Amino acid sequence: MRAPEFFRGMRQVAVQELLVNLKSLRLIIMALVSALVIVGGAYGFSGLGSGGGFPGGLPPVVVWPHAAYNATGSHVAVVWVSDPFGGPQAGRTVDLEALGPNGTVPLAKIATDGNGFVRHDVGGTDVIAATVTVGSFQTGTTISFPPQPQNFTYDIIQGDLDRDGSDDEMAIHVVNVSGDVVPAQIAVNGTSVGSTDAHGYLQFDLPRGDSIVNVTVAGETQTFPATVRGGSGGPTFASGPDTVLIIIAALSGFIVSLFGVVLSFDAVSKERVQGTMDLLLSRPASRSGILLGKFLGAFAAVALPVTLVNLAGIGVIAAVSGKSPTGSFAAAFLGLSLLLIATYVLLQLSLSTIAKTSGTAILFGVLAWLLFNLLYPIITFVIGAALFANDPAGYFHFSLVSGLGSPTQVYFLLIGLAAPQSLAGSGGTAVDPILPEAAAVAWIVLLLLLALWTFHKRGPE
Amino acid sequence: MIEVEGLTKVYGGSHGARALDGVTFSVPEKSIFGFLGPNGAGKTTTIRILATVLQPTEGTIRIDGHDLGEDPLAVKENLGLMPDEVLFYPTLTGLQQLLYYASFYGIRRADARKRGKELLEQFGLGDEMAKKVKAYSHGMKKRLALAQCLLHDPHVLIMDEPANGLDPGGMRYFRDLIRWLNGQGKTIFLSSHMLYEVEQLCERVGIIDHGHIVAVDTIADLSARLTAGAPTVLRVSAAGVTDDGIRAVAAIPGVTNVERTPLGVDVTAKAGSDVSGEVSRALVMAGAALRELKAEQRSLEDLFLALTKGGGA
Numbered sequence: 001m002r003a004p005e006f007f008r009g010m011r012q013v014a015v016q017e018l019l020v021n022l023k024s025l026r027l028i029i030m031a032l033v034s035a036l037v038i039v040g041g042a043y044g045f046s047g048l049g050s051g052g053g054f055p056g057g058l059p060p061v062v063v064w065p066h067a068a069y070n071a072t073g074s075h076v077a078v079v080w081v082s083d084p085f086g087g088p089q090a091g092r093t094v095d096l097e098a099l100g101p102n103g104t105v106p107l108a109k110i111a112t113d114g115n116g117f118v119r120h121d122v123g124g125t126d127v128i129a130a131t132v133t134v135g136s137f138q139t140g141t142t143i144s145f146p147p148q149p150q151n152f153t154y155d156i157i158q159g160d161l162d163r164d165g166s167d168d169e170m171a172i173h174v175v176n177v178s179g180d181v182v183p184a185q186i187a188v189n190g191t192s193v194g195s196t197d198a199h200g201y202l203q204f205d206l207p208r209g210d211s212i213v214n215v216t217v218a219g220e221t222q223t224f225p226a227t228v229r230g231g232s233g234g235p236t237f238a239s240g241p242d243t244v245l246i247i248i249a250a251l252s253g254f255i256v257s258l259f260g261v262v263l264s265f266d267a268v269s270k271e272r273v274q275g276t277m278d279l280l281l282s283r284p285a286s287r288s289g290i291l292l293g294k295f296l297g298a299f300a301a302v303a304l305p306v307t308l309v310n311l312a313g314i315g316v317i318a319a320v321s322g323k324s325p326t327g328s329f330a331a332a333f334l335g336l337s338l339l340l341i342a343t344y345v346l347l348q349l350s351l352s353t354i355a356k357t358s359g360t361a362i363l364f365g366v367l368a369w370l371l372f373n374l375l376y377p378i379i380t381f382v383i384g385a386a387l388f389a390n391d392p393a394g395y396f397h398f399s400l401v402s403g404l405g406s407p408t409q410v411y412f413l414l415i416g417l418a419a420p421q422s423l424a425g426s427g428g429t430a431v432d433p434i435l436p437e438a439a440a441v442a443w444i445v446l447l448l449l450l451a452l453w454t455f456h457k458r459g460p461e
Numbered sequence: 462m463i464e465v466e467g468l469t470k471v472y473g474g475s476h477g478a479r480a481l482d483g484v485t486f487s488v489p490e491k492s493i494f495g496f497l498g499p500n501g502a503g504k505t506t507t508i509r510i511l512a513t514v515l516q517p518t519e520g521t522i523r524i525d526g527h528d529l530g531e532d533p534l535a536v537k538e539n540l541g542l543m544p545d546e547v548l549f550y551p552t553l554t555g556l557q558q559l560l561y562y563a564s565f566y567g568i569r570r571a572d573a574r575k576r577g578k579e580l581l582e583q584f585g586l587g588d589e590m591a592k593k594v595k596a597y598s599h600g601m602k603k604r605l606a607l608a609q610c611l612l613h614d615p616h617v618l619i620m621d622e623p624a625n626g627l628d629p630g631g632m633r634y635f636r637d638l639i640r641w642l643n644g645q646g647k648t649i650f651l652s653s654h655m656l657y658e659v660e661q662l663c664e665r666v667g668i669i670d671h672g673h674i675v676a677v678d679t680i681a682d683l684s685a686r687l688t689a690g691a692p693t694v695l696r697v698s699a700a701g702v703t704d705d706g707i708r709a710v711a712a713i714p715g716v717t718n719v720e721r722t723p724l725g726v727d728v729t730a731k732a733g734s735d736v737s738g739e740v741s742r743a744l745v746m747a748g749a750a751l752r753e754l755k756a757e758q759r760s761l762e763d764l765f766l767a768l769t770k771g772g773g774a
Binding site for chain 2: 015023274278282285
């Protein structure tokens with residue numbers, strides 16, 4: 001079936017453009033640079049800070065100590081090994097040592113069972129040290145046996161378990177006096193937050209400020225205080241995966257727009273320089289079909305590696321920080337990157353049609369990128385600062401509106417809007433979304449019309 | 462059949478340079494039409510418009526009954542262009558170029574591959590079809606250019622300087638090929654600087670100068686038209702021509718001028734007078750040894766120079 005006249009030749013040109021670009025050296029170089037910046041950035045920023053009570057990030061394993069007793073009153077050291085989120089770690093070696101006035105005495109090295117537990121009778125020893133080593137990471141704890149056994153014991157950790165930039169999560173582990181898992185009800189400030197699971201674990205949120213936590217097992221309740229510090233400011237730098245993704249998206253805005261420029265700056269002019277333009281135009285294809293084919297081919301050639309790199313970046317953020325970014329935000333990041341690519345490729349198609357030589361085409365490409373990514377933001381900043389020196393609100397609105405004049409700025413505004421509400425302050429959540437959304441559509445439509453018009457007028461000349 | 466009427470092309474706005482001005486000619490079906498003109502006369506502009514690459518400012522073109530302005534795609538389906546500069550995508554092989562171009566005509570890939578291979582083999586590129594075009598010589602690129610314009614078996618071929626830059630063997634190859642293609646029923650529009658080539662191939666020619674068509678006719682009629690009313694020149698090759706002989710020839714009625722040449726003499730007579738018998742008799746009587754005597758034929762080159770006022774080709 002023949003395509004309508006407007007689109008005639010589009011598919012053929014698009015396939016050719018894509019294949020030629022995929023095999024080009026510049027695509028490989030730009031894909032590597034993008035991967036370096038986006039995946040490397042994701043790794044670097046995800047690893048920074050965070051973890052709250054765990055400097056350097058959350059630990060790979062947590063050791064939960066309990067003092068238990070057997071029927072004869074002998075001391076039983078109970079150690080549960082899990083990841084910070086309550087996943088039992090089977091087969092981890094726990095090194096038990098007796099701590100006494102004469103120093104440490106090795107007792108046993110025992111592997112955790114299928115549920116992550118080690119239960120070891122230590123006779124009358126009062127203080128036991130338990131250590132677990134995972135690669136280069138080592139964690140240890142002590143178990144003290146009080147003279148008066150308690151019906152159940154608990155251990156807690158507090159930190160940024162959901163990687164949202166604040167240490168407002170707590171995890172608890174509860175066993176009874178025999179060292180067995182028993183259901184425990186947990187309440188914070190009198191409100192139930194759930195029961196421990198089959199391994200004795202529960203993770204729950206704490207409100208800011210001071211709280212009272214109640215642990216109830218078989219009608220008996222123990223109470224302890226908890227505090228969440230930190231205040232009303234935004235998230236800490238590079239803490240949650242969403243925050244890392246915002247940083248990555250900002251870096252990606254510059255790299256992806258450059259990628260678009262590098263691959264499409266001579267999409268039209270090279271046909272002319274190579275001398276293949278006349279042969280192409282004499283084929284049964286419409287000018288609009290040829291131009292749209294050029295666009296689709298160059299767009300796909302950039303979009304494929306960029307999407308792969310972006311997905312890898314999101315994967316690295318999830319792997320390093322232990323939590324995936326918000327799904328809708330990650331999807332918006334992927335989609336907005338494509339929008340940015342489309343904008344810059346269309347812009348380059350117009351410029352490439354006007355450029356008579358390869359040199360001019362390169363110059364136009366570099367200038368266009370510098371204009372929208374560097375010069376325009378600087379110029380609007382200077383103008384804004386001069387006009388609204390004593391009017392922060394006025395400046396804020398000016399910068400939002402002036403930002404619509406650069407596709408990269410529009411992308412940044414849309415990324416800010418797509419970011420989860422909890423990150424208010426790092427994005428522009430005060431912006432009316434309709435403005436940047438309309439601007440994004442307007443940029444695409446205008447640049448498409450401009451590219452079609454210039455190619456129609458200037459294509460062969 | 463190609464019919465061009467009132468073709469005008471103005472570059473750079475309504476006050477820009479007029480590359481073509483009211484160009485009108487027609488090329489009968491299944492003929493070879495020679496298109497001549499000095500550099501910058503408008504040949505390439507005409508060809509690019511015919512090949513649908515450029516759009517005319519004014520005028521109509523009908524190719525095989527389709528109006529180029531109204532139905533360019535139908536025209537393109539049946540048109541093969543062989544441009545002067547034969548340049549291809551440097552990183553594609555010869556066969557890949559053909560497959561790419563074939564895809565625009567809706568030719569199935571397997572058929573395009575078969576057809577492409579056949580053409581490349583026919584034009585002596587069978588061993589080179591898997592090589593990238595950047596490794597091709599000029600002559601090989603010319604052959605590839607010919608293959609690409611025949612891929613879809615078009616009725617009309619537009620050829621811009623097909624033999625340009627080829628060695629004598631290559632020129633003859635192309636000349637024979639163009640004759641063969643014409644024999645296959647193709648209408649061929651041939652632009653060439655090589656007047657000898659045009660003379661050999663074309664029955665009709667069009668001559669363009671400064672964007673205007675100055676003549677469209679058969680070579681014989683053009684020659685007759687230009688020589689009508691012009692004096693006849695006899696070129697005489699003879700040894701031992703004496704001054705007496707020259708005086709005797711000059712005395713023949715109708716002779717207006719006699720001039721010595723390294724080979725003998727040139728005799729100019731009034732238009733329409735046949736003085737060859739009297740000239741040869743007079744020279745022999747004066748003791749000269751006559752080798753050859755022939756009336757000068759106006760060559761295409763002379764016609765061209767006369768019509769374009771000596772301009773540039």
